[in-house]
Every structure is written in structure tokens, then in C-alpha cells.
Amino acid sequence: MTSDPAAKYFSGKTTSRDRAVFEAGIAIGMIVHQFTGIPVKRPEDIELIGKVIENAVKAQPFREDAKIEIRIGDLSSSPGNPYSYTTLKTRHIDARIVVRYNNVRVVARLRYIPELDFNLAYIEDIEEL
Amino acid sequence: MTSDPAAKYFSGKTTSRDRAVFEAGIAIGMIVHQFTGIPVKRPEDIELIGKVIENAVKAQPFREDAKIEIRIGDLSSSPGNPYSYTTLKTRHIDARIVVRYNNVRVVARLRYIPELDFNLAYIEDIEEL
Amino acid sequence: MTSDPAAKYFSGKTTSRDRAVFEAGIAIGMIVHQFTGIPVKRPEDIELIGKVIENAVKAQPFREDAKIEIRIGDLSSSPGNPYSYTTLKTRHIDARIVVRYNNVRVVARLRYIPELDFNLAYIEDIEEL
Amino acid sequence: MTSDPAAKYFSGKTTSRDRAVFEAGIAIGMIVHQFTGIPVKRPEDIELIGKVIENAVKAQPFREDAKIEIRIGDLSSSPGNPYSYTTLKTRHIDARIVVRYNNVRVVARLRYIPELDFNLAYIEDIEEL
Numbered sequence: 001m002t003s004d005p006a007a008k009y010f011s012g013k014t015t016s017r018d019r020a021v022f023e024a025g026i027a028i029g030m031i032v033h034q035f036t037g038i039p040v041k042r043p044e045d046i047e048l049i050g051k052v053i054e055n056a057v058k059a060q061p062f063r064e065d066a067k068i069e070i071r072i073g074d075l076s077s078s079p080g081n082p083y084s085y086t087t088l089k090t091r092h093i094d095a096r097i098v099v100r101y102n103n104v105r106v107v108a109r110l111r112y113i114p115e116l117d118f119n120l121a122y123i124e125d126i127e128e129l
Numbered sequence: 130m131t132s133d134p135a136a137k138y139f140s141g142k143t144t145s146r147d148r149a150v151f152e153a154g155i156a157i158g159m160i161v162h163q164f165t166g167i168p169v170k171r172p173e174d175i176e177l178i179g180k181v182i183e184n185a186v187k188a189q190p191f192r193e194d195a196k197i198e199i200r201i202g203d204l205s206s207s208p209g210n211p212y213s214y215t216t217l218k219t220r221h222i223d224a225r226i227v228v229r230y231n232n233v234r235v236v237a238r239l240r241y242i243p244e245l246d247f248n249l250a251y252i253e254d255i256e257e258l
Numbered sequence: 259m260t261s262d263p264a265a266k267y268f269s270g271k272t273t274s275r276d277r278a279v280f281e282a283g284i285a286i287g288m289i290v291h292q293f294t295g296i297p298v299k300r301p302e303d304i305e306l307i308g309k310v311i312e313n314a315v316k317a318q319p320f321r322e323d324a325k326i327e328i329r330i331g332d333l334s335s336s337p338g339n340p341y342s343y344t345t346l347k348t349r350h351i352d353a354r355i356v357v358r359y360n361n362v363r364v365v366a367r368l369r370y371i372p373e374l375d376f377n378l379a380y381i382e383d384i385e386e387l
Numbered sequence: 388m389t390s391d392p393a394a395k396y397f398s399g400k401t402t403s404r405d406r407a408v409f410e411a412g413i414a415i416g417m418i419v420h421q422f423t424g425i426p427v428k429r430p431e432d433i434e435l436i437g438k439v440i441e442n443a444v445k446a447q448p449f450r451e452d453a454k455i456e457i458r459i460g461d462l463s464s465s466p467g468n469p470y471s472y473t474t475l476k477t478r479h480i481d482a483r484i485v486v487r488y489n490n491v492r493v494v495a496r497l498r499y500i501p502e503l504d505f506n507l508a509y510i511e512d513i514e515e516l
Contacts, residue, residue: 003467009242009251018150018252022237025151026250029158030426037291037421038439041446045439052425052432052439059428061469080390082448083376087348108151113138118341121155122138123147132338159297166292166420167310170317174310181296181303181310188299190340209261211319212505219474247470267500267509276510279405280412280495284508287416366409371396379413380396381405 004061016102017126023062024099024108028121031057031068031110032090041085046070049088057097064105065098090119103129133190145231146255149191153228153237156186156195157250160239161219170214175199178217186226193234194227219248232258262319274360275384278320282357282366285315285324286379289368290348299343304328307346315355322363323356348377361387391448403489404513407449411486411495414444414453415508418497419477428472433457436475444484451492452485477506490516 010019035053040046050068057066072092091112099106107125112118139148164182169175179197186195201221220241228235236254241247268277293311298304308326315324330350349370357364365383370376397406422440427433437455444453459479478499486493494512499505 004469005245006242006247006249006251006470009249011252011254013255014252018146018255021147021150022154022250022252025154025156026158027154029155029160030162031158033159033162033295034424037294039417039443039446042442045442045446048435048439048442052435055429055432055435056426059426059432059472082391083374083393085446090345113135116134116341118135120135120138121151122135123140123143123151125140126142126147133340135341162424163295166423168288168314168317171313174313174317177306177310177313181306184300184303184306185297188297188303188343211262212264212503214317216477245470263503264500264505264507264509267507269510269512271513272510276404276408276513279408280508280510283409283412283414284416285412287413287418288420289416291417291420371393374392376393378393378396379409380393381398381401381409383398384400384405 016104017106017128020062020099020101020104020106021123021126023060023101024097024106024123025121027057027060027063027066027097027099028095028108028110030060031093031095032119035093036088036090038088039085040072040075040088043075046072046075053093053095062099062101063097064100067096069094093119096124105129145233146235146257149228149230149233149235150252150255152189152191152230153226153235153252154250156189156192156226156228157224157237157239159189160186160197160222160224161248164222165217165219167217168214169201169204169217172204175201175204182222182224191228191230192226193229196225198223222248225253234258274362275364275386278357278359278362278364279381279384281318281320281359282355282364282381283379285318285321285355285357286353286366286368288318289315289326289351289353290377293351294346294348296346297343298330298333298346301333304330304333311351311353320357320359321355322358325354327352351377354382363387403491404493404515407486407488407491407493408510408513410447410449410488411484411493411510412508414447414450414484414486415482415495415497417447418444418455418480418482419506422480423475423477425475426472427459427462427475430462433459433462440480440482449486449488450484451487454483456481480506483511492516
């Protein structure tokens with residue numbers, strides 16, 4: 001069993017599956033609302049931001065893994081123009097988060113879905129081990 | 130049934146309960162990482178921020194309700210000192226979010242728990258209607 | 259003279275004009291990086307967010323006034339689609355900030371400039387009174 | 388002269404010194420309101436966040452340099468407790484930003500000042516070259 005001093009605050013109806021899914025949702029909400037807006041100019045900036053997001057996710061409880069890919073197609077390089085930079089937007093982020101609580105593993109994903117024109121957070125897999 | 134063009138992106142194992150719990154988690158993550166840091170000086174500021182957070186939660190999918198209370202004990206009033214203001218911190222926020230997805234209603238809470246010295250996000254209730 | 263316990267930390271070369279301009283810059287940086295990302299659905303949401311931004315600016319030192327207009331052209335209303343909402347972006351914000359430090363008043367502006375395709379922060383006026 | 392397509396939007400009274408000071412203020416406002424709130428657990432997390440903040444500052448116009456030091460005294464290591472992490476706060480950040488606009492160089496600083504119990508943004512030096 002996962003050691004969890006906070007368990008007693010949760011409704012008695014809460015299952016391990018609920019806990020894992022809930023934490024996965026919190027992780028996605030954090031990614032979107034903490035990191036979008038960062039000014040970005042060079043490809044190296046992007047790589048480092050991805051790593052920082054992964055670390056931030058993994059700092060929180062019960063996260064087993066995080067893989068972040070950032071794709072900014074329009075990262076321009078007009079060296080003469082001081083205003084040629086962009087900022088990180090949700091649609092640039094492809095995040096895959098794995099949360100484990102007791103015997104349940106949830107894989108959650110955040111990515112832009114062209115068909116919906118929406119940055120969708122969804123559950124890619126749930127395993128009861 | 131809730132109309133949901135995004136449903137097909139979720140794993141086939143995902144239940145309505147998972148969906149409701151996941152959205153509740155996203156809402157909490159959003160609250161913490163979007164709103165903390167706002168400079169605050171007057172009691173009126175607090176009330177308005179609470180209302181803005183409620184609206185922001187309710188703008189997102191499947192949220193049925195949101196009640197935000199902000200308690201800042203040390204909101205000082207030293208009119209002569211231009212630096213006497215504070216910023217919104219997670220521990221000031223008591224949030225109660227209700228998400229409904231199909232027949233499942235989840236009540237999630239965010240509040241500072243003195244015993245844990247932690248701003249805990251937890252599930253207060255889950256009902257299958 | 260403005261009462262200012264922090265004055266001694268500034269370089270002796272710093273003028274009242276520098277102080278006012280510096281604070282105006284901080285205010286603009288705060289607006290952009292604190293408030294963008296808020297989920298928005300209804301016209302009422304926008305009006306309240308504008309008021310909250312004004313209050314946040316005025317909570318900080320030496321701000322004399324703040325007027326925020328938020329214009330979201332594509333605020334859709336598809337009541338049946340739970341994903342039809344947007345998030346506050348820098349280009350939606352037209353901010354006019356007035357800072358006064360001693361005898362200097364600076365008016366700073368943040369708004370989207372179509373010609374530059376850039377959300378420009380600029381100084382609209384500086385008066386030495 | 389710095390190439391600057393935005394110059395014409397500024398009041399004709401605006402000097403190069405005003406421009407440099409204004410940009411320094413924006414940089415400080417960005418640092419505080421973009422990066423605070425990031426979950427942090429390990430010393431490596433801190434180092435990487437510092438680098439990401441430096442890159443973000445330098446992505447924006449007319450920044451010549453940025454040095455960020457993050458000091459979190461209470462970064463605990465209770466491996467058994469999933470809730471033992473912290474979040475980046477303004478008082479953890481010591482930032483030194485150098486902006487150059489034409490012949491003017493401004494050094495701005497953000498750091499916690501114990502005497503004021505305030506995270507002060509101030510101008511450390513202004514040089515007209």
C-alpha cells in the first residue's frame with residue numbers, strides 16, 4: 001500500500017482508482033496553468049522547459065512518470081528583430097503522465113486535437129494491477 | 130447522456146466516474162496554478178477574485194458548481210506603507226468543486242490542512258445517481 | 259515626497275522618473291504573466307476579470323490608476339458543446355496603467371498592435387509635474 | 388542604434404534610459420508571475436528552473452543578460468512522505484537582469500529583503516555609455 005497520511009480526508013467511497021485518476025487530472029491542470037506563457041526563442045529553450053515540466057509533475061505525489069514534448073512550429077529566427085519570439089501555449093504541449101496509486105496505474109495525456117480544435121486532456125489507459 | 134465529442138479519445142476502460150473524477154482534478158490544478166500570485170490589498174479584492182475563480186471553473190466542461198472562499202488573515206492595512214500588500218497563496222483558498230458526468234457527481238475540495246501543513250486536494254463525495 | 263522605505267536599495271543614480279517607469283514595467287509584466295490562461299465563457303466573466311486585474315495593479319506600490327479592457331471577439335456560445343470556451347490571451351487585453359512616483363507620472367499601455375503582430379507594452383506619456 | 392520597429396508607439400518624450408528601465412521592470416514582473424508556483428522536490432529541479440528563467444528573460448527584447456539564483460532552504464527530503472515537496476516562491480528567487488537599449492544599460496535586481504520582509508525589485512545600476 002502507498003503510504004498516505006492524507007487518505008483519511010477522502011470520502012470513504014473513494015477507491016484507489018479514483019485517487020490515481022484525480023491526481024492525473026491535477027497534474028494536467030498544473031501543466032497548463034503553470035507553464036503556458038513562458039517566453040521562448042531558441043530550440044534549446046524548449047527542450048529545457050520540457051524537462052522542467054517533467055520534474056514538476058514528478059515532484060507531486062504518486063506520479064510515476066512524465067514525458068513532455070513541446071512542438072512549436074513557428075519558432076522563428078529573425079535575428080535582427082528583437083520582437084521575434086513566442087510564448088509557450090497549451091497547444092504546443094504533448095504531455096503523457098503516469099500516476100500510480102496502490103494497484104492502479106493511470107496514463108493521462110494532454111495534446112491538441114485538430115479535429116476538436118481543442119487541447120484535450122484525456123485518459124489513455126487505466127490498469128488495475 | 131452528456132454530449133461529449135471528446136469521449137472517443139478516452140480509453141475504452143474509462144467510466145463516467147473516472148471522467149468526473151478526472152475533471153475535478155483538472156479544476157483543482159487550474160485553481161492553484163492560475164490564480165496564486167495575484168496581488169491583493171483590500172477585502173473587496175478578495176471577494177472579486179473568489180467570484181472570478183468560480184466563473185473560471187464553471188467555464189470548463191461538466192462543472193456543475195464551484196464555491197470559493199478566500200481567507201487572508203494577515204491582510205494588513207498600513208495606508209502609509211506602499212509595500213503593505215500580499216499575494217494570493219494556495220493556503221488562502223478553500224475551494225469546493227462539483228463535477229457531473231452522466232450519472233456521476235463528484236465533489237472535490239482544496240483547502241489547507243493544518244495537521245499535514247499541506248494544501249490538500251481531496252474528494253469529499255462521489256455519488257452514482 | 260512619496261514615503262518609501264525601499265528607496266535606499268536603489269542605485270543612487272536612480273531618479274523619480276526611473277522609479278515610475280520601472281514600476282510601470284513591473285505592472286505590465288504582472289498583468290501578462292499572472293492573468294493569461296484564465297478559462298472564460300460568458301461576457302460577464304470578462305468584465306469581472308478586468309476589474310480583478312485593475313485591483314491587482316492598484317494593490318502594488320505607487321500605482322495611481324489602472325484601466326483594463328478585455329476584448330474577446332471569438333467568445334462563442336454553443337450551449338450544447340461543453341468544450342466551447344476560450345482562455346484569456348495577452349492579445350485580448352488592453353491595459354492602461356498610471357504610476358506616480360514623487361513628481362513624475364508615467365502612463366503605460368499594453369495592447370495588441372496588428373502592424374507588428376505583437377502585444378506591445380509601451381509608454382504613452384511621461385509627465386514631470 | 389538598436390533596431391526597433393516598436394519605437395514609434397512610444398511617447399516622443401521617451402528616452403533610451405526610459406526604454407531600458409521599462410524593459411527591466413517587465414522582466415521582473417514576468418519572473419515573479421510566470422514562475423512562482425512550480426512544484427519542486429530535488430536540488431536538480433532548482434538548477435534547471437533557474438536556467439529556464441534565464442532563457443525566458445533573454446528571449447525578450449533588449450535583454451543582455453540574466454542570472455538567476457534560487458535558494459530554497461527548506462527543501463526537505465522525506466523519501467517516505469509523498470507530500471514532502473515545496474513550490475517555488477518569490478522569496479526563493481534572486482534575479483539579476485541586464486537590459487541594454489541604445490547607449491543605456493540598466494541592472495535590475497529582485498530579491499527578498501529581510502529588513503522590509505518584502506521581495507523587492509530594484510535598480511542596482513544605470514549606466515549611460
